[in-house]
Amino acid sequence: MNGKKQTKSGRGYHHGDLVEAMVMAALKLIAEFGPAGFTFAEVTRVVGVSPAAPYRHFRDRDALMAFIAQRGFERFTKALEKAWNGGKPDRLTAFKAVGQAYLAFARKEPAYYAAMFEARLSDEHTRALALAGDNAFSVLREAAEVLINTLPDKKRPPAMMVALHVWSMAHGIASLFGGDGQNRKAIPMEPEDLLEAGVLIYLDGLGFSQTP
Amino acid sequence: MNGKKQTKSGRGYHHGDLVEAMVMAALKLIAEFGPAGFTFAEVTRVVGVSPAAPYRHFRDRDALMAFIAQRGFERFTKALEKAWNGGKPDRLTAFKAVGQAYLAFARKEPAYYAAMFEARLSDEHTRALALAGDNAFSVLREAAEVLINTLPDKKRPPAMMVALHVWSMAHGIASLFGGDGQNRKAIPMEPEDLLEAGVLIYLDGLGFSQTP
DNA sequence: CAAATCATGTAAAAGCCCTTTACATGAATG
DNA sequence: CATTCATGTAAAGGGCTTTTACATGATTTG
The missing domain is CATH 1.10.10 (Arc Repressor Mutant, subunit A)
Known part of the structure; x- marks a missing residue:
C-alpha cells in the first residue's frame, strides 16, 4: 500500500x-x-x-545544502534540455525557450536555485558541484552552437561566448528581479519579458534579423 | 599627529x-x-x-551588514559616475566604461559587492537600502538615455530597458565569473572582455553599428 | 576647574545551535 | 532465533547572540 x-x-x-x-x-x-x-x-x-x-x-549543514544543490542542478539540466527539445520546432524558437526555462526554474524552484547559486558552500563542495553545473551549462552551450551554425562562417562568434552572454543575462535577471518575494527589485515588466527582449536584441546584434 | x-x-x-x-x-x-x-x-x-x-x-549583525552595504552603494554610485564622466569623450565609449566600472568594482571591492548583493538582509534593511541602490542604477539609466538618443526615433527602445539589460548582464557576469577566488567558475576569457563583447553585440542589435 | 551627565565599554548570564560520544532500538541477515 | 548493522536518542561541551547591571572616562556646564 x-x-x-x-x-x-x-x-x-x-x-x-x-x-x-x-x-x-x-x-x-x-x-x-x-x-x-x-x-x-x-x-x-x-x-x-x-x-x-x-x-x-x-556530515553537517553544508552537506545537506550541497546535496540539495546537486539535485537542483540535475533538475535544472533536465528543464533546460526539455526546453531545447532538440532544437525544435526551429533553432531560434528553441534557443529562446531555453532562456525562458532558465527564468522559469528560478521562479518555480527558488529554493533549489538559491541552494545552487546563493549558498556559499565550501571549496570542497563547490568543486564537487562543478560537474553538475557544467552539465547544465552544456545544454545552453550546445544550443548556442547549433543556433550560430546558421550564420555565415565569417560572422560566426564562438558558441561558448554566446552561451556565456545569455547565461549571464538570465542569471543576472533571475538574481536581481526573479524570485517571488523579498529581494526582488521592482521593475516595470516581467523578468521573462525582459530576458526575451534582451536575447532578441543580442541575437540581432549577432546577425539574426528579427524580420527576415 | x-x-x-x-x-x-x-x-x-x-x-x-x-x-x-x-x-x-x-x-x-x-x-x-x-x-x-x-x-x-x-x-x-x-x-x-x-x-x-x-x-x-x-542593533545586530545584520545592521552592521546593512551599514556596509549602504556605504558600498555610495561608493559604487561614485565609481559609475566617474566612469560615465558626463558622456565624454563620446557617449558610446563612456557607456562601455560604465559597464567596465561595474565589473571593476565587483573585482576590487568584493566585500562591499557581497554585502550589497549577496547578503540576505531583512525586508526592513532591504527597503532602507533601496534608495541607495536606485541611485546607482540611475547612473546607468541616464547613461543609457543619453546613448540611445543618438538613435532615430523609430528605432529607439526604452532607456530603462536598455539599462536593465546591461545591468543584468554585468551583474550576472560579476556573480558567476567575477570576484577573485573560490566561487568563480573558470571561463576562457576575462570577465571584463566577456562583458565588453556582450555589450558591443547588444548595442549592435540596437542599431549602433560597430563600423560606421 | 570641578561636578554632573552622557556615551561607550565590560562582565556575567540565559538561551540557542552545532557537534560528538556512548547508548538504544529494531530491521536485515544467516 | 541470534547476530549484526543501520539508524535514532540522550547528554554534554563549546561557541554565538543578546540582554542587564555596572564601570569608565569624555564632555558639558555652573
Missing part, C-alpha cells in the same frame, strides 16, 4: 526516510528565508527527530 | 572609533569568507573589544 515504511502519524524509533524528509523541510525553509535562513536544528524539529539524527546522513 | 584618539598599542577603556574598526574588520572577513562567513563575536575579537560592545552601535 505504502511505498516505503509505516507512516502512522506517530512514527516509531526509526523515521523511514529521514534524508528525503530533511531535504523537503530544508527546501521549504530556504524558499521562505533564504539559504542562510534555517538552522540544522530547526530542520530536525520540523521533521521530528533529535538534533543528532541527521548526522547519520549528512 | 593622529587623526582621532590615542592609538597606543594597548588602547584604554574606550576604543575611539569602534564603528570604523568593526566595518574594516568585517570587510576583511567578508572578502575572505563571504557575507555569511563571519560572526559578530569574531569581529569583536579581531577588534579587541568585548562581545557586547558593538551593540552600542549596531
